[in-house]
Amino acid sequence: MTASAPGRAGTAAPRLADLPLRPELAGEEPYGAPQLDVPVCLNVNENPYPPGEQVVADAAAAVAAAMRGLNRYPERDALALRADLAGYLGHGLTADHVWAANGSNEVMLHVLQAFGGPGRSVLSFAPTYSMYPEYARDTHTRFVTHPRRDDFTLDVDGCLAAIADQRPDVVLVASPNNPTGTAVGLDVVTAICRAAPGVVVVDEAYHEFARPGTPSALELLPEFGRLAVSRTMSKAFAFAGGRLGYLAAAPAFVDALRIVRLPYHLSAVTQAVARVALAHAREMLAQVAALRAARDDLAGWLRGRGHEVADSDANFVLFGRFADRHAVWQGLLDRGVLIRETGPDGWLRVSAGTPAEMEAFKTALTEVLDASAGGTTDHDQEQSR
Numbered sequence: 001m002t003a004s005a006p007g008r009a010g011t012a013a014p015r016l017a018d019l020p021l022r023p024e025l026a027g028e029e030p031y032g033a034p035q036l037d038v039p040v041c042l043n044v045n046e047n048p049y050p051p052g053e054q055v056v057a058d059a060a061a062a063v064a065a066a067m068r069g070l071n072r073y074p075e076r077d078a079l080a081l082r083a084d085l086a087g088y089l090g091h092g093l094t095a096d097h098v099w100a101a102n103g104s105n106e107v108m109l110h111v112l113q114a115f116g117g118p119g120r121s122v123l124s125f126a127p128t129y130s131m132y133p134e135y136a137r138d139t140h141t142r143f144v145t146h147p148r149r150d151d152f153t154l155d156v157d158g159c160l161a162a163i164a165d166q167r168p169d170v171v172l173v174a175s176p177n178n179p180t181g182t183a184v185g186l187d188v189v190t191a192i193c194r195a196a197p198g199v200v201v202v203d204e205a206y207h208e209f210a211r212p213g214t215p216s217a218l219e220l221l222p223e224f225g226r227l228a229v230s231r232t233m234s235k236a237f238a239f240a241g242g243r244l245g246y247l248a249a250a251p252a253f254v255d256a257l258r259i260v261r262l263p264y265h266l267s268a269v270t271q272a273v274a275r276v277a278l279a280h281a282r283e284m285l286a287q288v289a290a291l292r293a294a295r296d297d298l299a300g301w302l303r304g305r306g307h308e309v310a311d312s313d314a315n316f317v318l319f320g321r322f323a324d325r326h327a328v329w330q331g332l333l334d335r336g337v338l339i340r341e342t343g344p345d346g347w348l349r350v351s352a353g354t355p356a357e358m359e360a361f362k363t364a365l366t367e368v369l370d371a372s373a374g375g376t377t378d379h380d381q382e383q384s385r
């Protein structure tokens with residue numbers, strides 16, 4: 001790869017291919033949900049309702065206060081924030097049971113830095129979150145998957161056989177799962193915890209959107225010292241831009257993550273603003289019930305139009321199937337509606353949005369599919385040939 005480099009440090013303006021990149025990164029693209037400037041963004045499962053003015057004012061004051069001390073490094077262990085997060089989670093948790101980082105993406109990276117690594121493996125259940133293989137790649141951890149059933153639920157016997165077969169160091173279970181929306185019962189999580197030789201992480205990024213009364217794997221923490229439950233403020237909490245993810249586990253598990261984190265990984269500004277958001281939890285979460293209802297309405301509407309829809313406990317719906325899903329995605333985008341082309345081939349994922357966004361989506365999808373039925377687009381002429 002470096003053969004063309006003329007000197008020790010190479011040419012002044014190298015192309016990526018000229019750099020001595022780790023071989024397994026060659027040809028890789030950065031994580032890329034398109035960030036397009038369109039009127040209706042239903043592609044990354046954000047809460048579409050921005051924080052209210054009182055939260056904004058309190059956060060501004062907290063940022064000003066943090067700013068006055070910004071010549072100093074932030075509190076490295078973020079203990080006050082972790083205590084607030086523990087209070088939000090309940091279940092008798094305290095600050096030393098909770099870890100926090102810049103999004104649960106970083107939390108999960110810490111988990112694999114601590115418990116994965118060269119010669120180790122992580123097992124997950126496909127189709128699942130597209131970032132999992134990337135955390136594995138970046139930590140030199142082998143990524144293995146066991147398939148879900150056709151309805152995207154987990155078959156316990158198959159999962160246990162995969163665990164016995166692979167002896168994974170880390171098992172990663174998303175519940176509700178992304179991109180399918182499928183929740184995993186605590187009976188299944190319990191069976192996995194009993195069988196797993198290493199650690200088990202249940203990614204509950206969408207837990208707040210689950211049907212009321214759906215139990216959290218937090219309930220199992222007292223029983224399993226190698227279990228961790230990961231959460232985020234990016235989805236229900238309407239704080240995606242604040243970048244705050246967290247995890248609850250035994251204090252020793254948290255100590256393991258403290259070893260691998262970068263020093264001062266959470267800025268003083270992040271800590272201050274996240275604490276304000278948590279102090280206003282009720283207000284930040286106020287639209288969750290409306291978003292759940294929007295999701296159920298959306299699923300019903302799509303089924304009524306004859307689509308297949310995966311049962312969802314999250315704030316999005318996976319629907320299909322399309323012979324050419326990219327054409328449908330593009331048709332929606334042409335009409336100002338951005339959704340996500342992800343999951344198994346033939347399926348698309350759409351986030352629950354405001355009533356106006358849901359109307360725009362329904363109108364656009366109807367137009368795209370009607371146009372396709374009439375054979376009026378280039379694409380459909382291709383399809384019908």
Ligand SMILES: *Cc1c(COP(=O)(O)O)cnc(C)c1O
Nearest residue numbers: 103104105129178205232234245
């Ligand atoms: C969105 C999402 C996350 C959250 O990522 P952040 O880094 O906290 O924004 C985690 N897990 C899954 C499965 C997700 O879909």
